[in-house]
Amino acid sequence: MVSHAVIASLPVAGADRTVLIDAANAAFEAVLEQIEPNNESLTRSLWDAGDYVDNQLFVDLITPDKLPMRRDEVAYYIDVFLVHHVIGLATAADREAAASRS
Numbered sequence: 001m002v003s004h005a006v007i008a009s010l011p012v013a014g015a016d017r018t019v020l021i022d023a024a025n026a027a028f029e030a031v032l033e034q035i036e037p038n039n040e041s042l043t044r045s046l047w048d049a050g051d052y053v054d055n056q057l058f059v060d061l062i063t064p065d066k067l068p069m070r071r072d073e074v075a076y077y078i079d080v081f082l083v084h085h086v087i088g089l090a091t092a093a094d095r096e097a098a099a100s101r102s
Helices: 014-037 039-044 049-061 071-101
Strands: none
Touching: 014 039, 014 049, 039 049, 039 071, 049 071
16 A cells, blocks of 8 residues: 555545555454464454454554554554554453353
8 A cells, every 4th residue: 555645634534444444454364374273153243343443553552642643654553552452352252152051
């Protein structure tokens, strides 16, 4: 994704949000393939790309004081930091699966 588009303010909306959600979904699939979670379908059910973009990426990682930022750079941060979020989802899925067996 090579673009000169800039994220200048929050909340991110419209085409910028759509592009970032697409990037998050692609990164999620790549991470999921790499970590091979024990409960893949449950991990997938916990994934919400829109929530990640709105409430994780732009709350925990990219704060308003870091803007403006090129949309490509934001997508790069998704690729770099999403792995930790997906591992957290996989861990939550494992706990949920274990609890349902008890």
